[in-house]
């Protein structure tokens with residue numbers, strides 16, 4: 001049986017690759033894609049999500065627009081990383097598939113309330129605003145979610161938008177805190193893990209040589225996306241964050257993790273959005289997340305390459 005998932009996302013080149021990986025994977029049933037404001041404003045992320053579905057040859061996938069801004073803070077975007085469109089790199093056609101009329105938050109609630117409890121997984125690739133709003137609007141969904149698998153946070157690795165905070169959590173720390181506190185099975189894939197998944201030249205060339213649309217388009221996205229991180233970290237390639245979420249759903253054995261407590265800092269201006277991970281279990285706070293620390297990066301890229309090659 002396929003695992004039903006909703007992908008909540010702010011594409012973003014790495015979000016795009018995560019969507020492609022999910023759509024290429026027969027183990028997963030993508031019930032819908034919900035867009036949120038993050039890397040770029042919502043008006044672009046929802047369009048980008050549809051562009052990616054069409055790139056994958058899957059225009060029948062339902063895409064919904066969600067929150068236009070974080071719960072309390074003003075929106076912070078990342079055009080300096082992702083470019084003006086959020087998907088700079090390849091030239092992708094304007095989508096012709098429609099945006100769904102229903103609001104993303106209502107789609108999430110309706111799906112969780114109508115499907116059997118404990119069956120639907122949320123794969124979140126951006127700020128957690130849509131998920132927090134869904135929990136506020138219909139708290140009963142908390143006990144119906146099978147698991148949330150989220151890219152976000154960083155602990156030993158520190159942050160990437162401030163010294164303490166990772167982008168997805170920093171953009172909407174209050175949403176992240178609310179979601180982590182909701183008692184839902186939660187897997188966190190932080191920078192500690194994604195910084196090991198580097199788009200080296202050799203790996204990107206495998207995408208470029210594929211004889212379909214998605215492989216070369218992915219290579220062009222990586223060429224653009226990694227330039228910022230390559231300069232920042234001095235590595236061969238940049239971290240490919242969001243596809244790690246989908247990889248965890250497909251092959252959790254590629255990751256090392258611990259069940260520990262995570263609290264999101266929402267008060268200090270200096271460390272706003274920091275994920276305070278009790279890795280060494282030095283507090284009495286109960287574990288609320290499976291936190292990943294390591295990834296078998298060759299295994300991850302083998303999986304990604306095998307799957308992208310299968311797309312139309």
Ligand code: BDR
Nearest residue numbers: 012014015125167168241
């Ligand atoms: C996260 O922030 C975004 O820029 C990426 O898409 C990823 O979800 C990495 O910190």
Ligand code: CA
Nearest residue numbers: 012015125126
């Ligand atoms: Ca993202």
